[in-house]
Amino acid sequence: MPASVKYKRLDKDNAAVLLVDHQTGLINLVQDFTPNEFKNNVLALANLAKFFKLPTILTTSFEDGPNGPIVPELKELFPKSIIPRPGQINAWDNKDFVKAVKATKKKQLIIAGVVTDVCVAFPALSALEEGYDVYVVVDASGTFNEAVRDAAWHRMAYAGAQLMNWFSVACELHRDWRNDIEGLGTLLSNHLPNYRNLINSYLSKPLNKKKG
Template sequence: MRETAKLIEAADSLLLVIDVQDKFLVRLAQEDAQRVVERCRWLMQVAAWLAVPTCVTAEEIAVMGPTTGALRDCMATGSSEHDKMVFGLTGQADILEAVAATGRRTAVLTGLETDVCVAQSALGLLEQGYRVVVVADACASPQEGHDYGLLRMRDAGVTVTSSKGLFFEWVRDVERCHDFFRNSGIGVPEGLYIG
């Protein structure tokens, strides 16, 4: 069986939230920017509930500013954003070490921009032997960049999924899904049908 054909296991996953910063968000159509922030925030909350580690990066914080406030507000206690000075996160030793330290081998990517930092990070992680998954509706780029980035990654062997698809692969069964909605206190982003 091809590696990309296997279901995504929460116990082996690491969520990477790449460069969701206000200076990048303003380059997007408003509805795309809102969707990315809401989906990333939701996935960060779901990941925390499922004990999936999250790693957050922000590109050149001194110039581009930190991760947008809505995502900083839901970062796990004790976690921090990495000041990313490369486009592909595997090119920076401290970030690659943080990823490796989780012990997880499935890297789930979200963030900005699909055809640059997300794609280069995905390709670098593949080279490092990770299984790589990109959440298409939790990423964006201006204009056609989103579609080009998804094609580039898929052609290289990255699994492309949706926030909804990832959620159901992570929770895996009906009882755990009911438990999530009864006990997590986490709502569902507008426009994301989970039923």
């Protein structure tokens, strides 16, 4: 890491989550993850937003057209947090969306969406230009193929965005296991089968202790 770059770690008291265009039509364009893998990652990000009580804003693009409505699982989690855009491709061009972001009074924006190179990159670059710290959740964002994805990642990182996955977002927000061992463990276990094995092993330890 260059000396001029400072480690800006996520702070649950200064972060908001933006879920951009996870819509029933657009999600069919995602080819850099399997459907089940991508759904799991998106819901993991949504659930960690709930767990850490982060302000969360959802937005849709032209949902009356082929892009479709927000996926039902996200609507169920955040029924009052959806801002429909009548036509703007860049969410940051929509005044209601920007107003909602500014109303959170958070300077760290955790962004994911479909597709990575447009619906994520455009608002991420716009937010960076306005002085926000932007964290792009790469495994909860999807697009046509890996080449397109990588180009979008490079573009955003070059502009100053930090690229993370949902697991690292959860860990950086939590900071210390002692804050809530079972809470974070349950969150991770619900979305990572291998982690469920780990946490089950941990929870069974008292049963294996020798009697004194």
